[in-house]
Amino acid sequence: MGISPRKGMITITDVLRFGLIGSGSQGRYLSEALAMTRRAQLVACADINADTARLAQMQCGYERAYNDYQEMLSVAPLDAVIVATTHDQLHPCAMAAAKAGKHVFVEKPMALNAADGMELVNAARDSGVKLMVGYTLRFMPDRILMKKMLDEGAIGDLAHIGGGQLIGNMGGWLGERARGGGPLLYIGSHIIDHVLWLAGSGAQRVYAEVDWKEDSDVEAGVQMTLRFPGGVTGQVCTSQKLGGRYGWVDAMGTAGRMRAEWERHDLMIQSSRIEQYSNLTTIRLEPQAYLPPVPPDAQARVSGSAYIRMWMAEFWQFIDAIETNTEPPVTGADGVRTLQVIDAVFESAKTGAAVDIEPY
Ligand SMILES: NC(=O)c1ccc[n+]([C@@H]2O[C@H](COP(=O)([O-])OP(=O)(O)OC[C@H]3O[C@@H](n4cnc5c(N)ncnc54)[C@H](O)[C@@H]3O)[C@@H](O)[C@H]2O)c1
Structure with a gap:
């Protein structure tokens, strides 16, 4: 459950249910920024390193942690997924999330080459989900x-x-x-x-x-x-x-x-x-x-990173794109x-x- 600052009310249907694949340093920063929007429920995180997944669960407040992202995608109730793995795993993990019908926020560079990037754009289009790439600059x-x-x-x-x-x-x-x-x-x-x-x-x-x-x-x-x-x-x-x-x-x-x-x-x-x-x-x-704006009661639990506002802005617009069925500000085609x-x-x-x- 979360507070929607735009509507000024608390409802469970207001927030999107998010999962995270790749719970390393950027995955945790992004989770913190996502939580600060007050427009998301942090449901589940995954990492091939079980300790890393548990750390993200503890630091960021995810309800569940997995060390197999495929299992997370098949059992956790998710609307959207953040992919923040090593670069070689961005494409396969994001493909799996898109094919499972989840909206995908994938970290840059989204894939190792343009052919894989195009495959991901097509998969998101075929599943009718939004795809955004994390170009923070x-x-x-x-x-x-x-x-x-x-x-x-x-x-x-x-x-x-x-x-x-x-x-x-x-x-x-x-x-x-x-x-x-x-x-x-x-x-x-x-x-x-x-x-x-x-x-x-x-x-x-x-x-x-x-x-x-x-x-x-x-x-x-x-x-x-x-x-x-x-x-x-x-x-x-x-x-x-x-x-x-x-x-x-x-x-x-x-x-x-x-x-x-x-x-x-x-x-x-x-x-x-x-x-x-x-x-x-x-x-x-x-x-x-x-x-x-950062909600006044928001605490930077992970880092206090100076970039937190920019990552928050990314999610703010990603969630807007999902809610209004419009293109996110950085599209898969841009990637x-x-x-x-x-x-x-x-x-x-x-x-x-x-x-x-x-x-x-
Ligand atoms: N936009 C930005 O400002 C910004 C800043 C830093 C990093 N990044 C991007 O974030 C991504 C992650 O970078 P990082 O610094 O967090 O790296 P990291 O090494 O700290 O974290 C990557 C994590 O992915 C996990 N992982 C790898 N393969 C996996 C798989 N198949 N399933 C689940 N987990 C898997 C690793 O175990 C590791 O914990 C990269 O794409 C990087 O370019 C973006």
Whole structure:
């Protein structure tokens, strides 16, 4: 049972019953964010590691814990499922959930390649369930403002978008190619999705330079050039060798430019169309700008993570999409378009040539 802040009343039919597959660190953060919406009942969690499943049950308040997600899907009363496993397991787990008739929130990158992503989109469509991919950067307040101003023509017609997402040395499963490790699928996917979202379309062509790590089979760093319909160009960089976490995105148009940087909560803009921004100006934002309110009694039980509001916003809109039978803000097709770029990066690295992408 939960409280629906929109309707201001308590009813058991107000809330959707959620399950979790993959109860590791992100699964637990997401569960906390989901609980904070007060629009979900946390029914069951699963993990191949029974201790991890029990920890999520205890920390997040799930009613039941399983170490076999198939069993959870067949016996637990669920309307929707979060999938937050290692990358190699996202596709099979999300497929099983969609085929079982559950709405699916799958963490990025949703699958290891575009063909598997398309299979998941088809499975969700055939089962009549919603599918959303967890591209959290879209919920950063400065990025929300950037997209809004871009679409309103604040910098004229878009000409170029550049972005990057950097991380320190990646170990564990993130250092193994077979499990979907490497910066491209882990953090590069975030910034590719972001660039495609700002550009308003999938990419048409990709050329990439990839450096491989010496002590493992994943990439150390990736630099790519993108081409979009209408001649818009893009450039994306992702790396685990430049030290520490950092990210940025630049949008350049016929009448100005905008820039947002990692965790700064502000947007730099210069525009010949808007007088107050005729000189380079920094628009400062509250960290919670544009995000749904956190209920005053909500306690951060798992982490106190700064991203909790963004994850909460993801679920807020996922639940809206289910309740109103509309498309979620990050669709399965969006996830596929990002995976098409990732496939093209690996292909381009192999052949040394640019790769054309079929529109999806
Ligand atoms: N959107 C974001 O901001 C964000 C941030 C961090 C991680 N992520 C994503 O979240 C996902 C999980 O990352 P993480 O950091 O929590 O990793 P993690 O290693 O902490 O957790 C993954 C969990 O999945 C479990 N698992 C693997 N295969 C399984 C299966 N078949 N059935 C059930 N459980 C299984 C593992 O035992 C592990 O507990 C990844 O897709 C990652 O990219 C997203």
